[in-house]
Amino acid sequence: MLYYFLPPHRPDLGDDQSLCPGEVIVFDPGIGGVTYLWQDGSTGSSYQTMQQVVVVLIISNVCGTSIDTAVVIESTDGPMVDLGPDVHACEGETITIPSGISGVTYLWQD
Secondary structure, three states: OOOOOOOOOOOOOOOOEEEOOOOOEEEOOOOOOOEEEEOOOOOOOOEEEOOOEEEEEEEEOOOOOEEEEEEEEEEOOOOOOOOOOOOOOOOOOOOOOOOOOOOOOOOOOO
């Protein structure tokens, strides 16, 4: 019986990403029959990060043929919000609080 071992498939870690404070990004290429080596020396089949890093993955098959890929994770600061000075309002009165920030989602506490 003759066995042929093809080079491993190139892992796809996706595009470079921005990481928000407190966010976790998980990489799980899902390629079987290979060994994994991540930039930090870990060898699990998945990797997660909560910090700015260049994620590098090298996968190898049983013949030692390797292929690598990388993705850049950049951290971003949360938006800076200034709601201005305190405002006193009477019951039933409507006030408008301009934030001046677009592209974000707001969660107000009543």
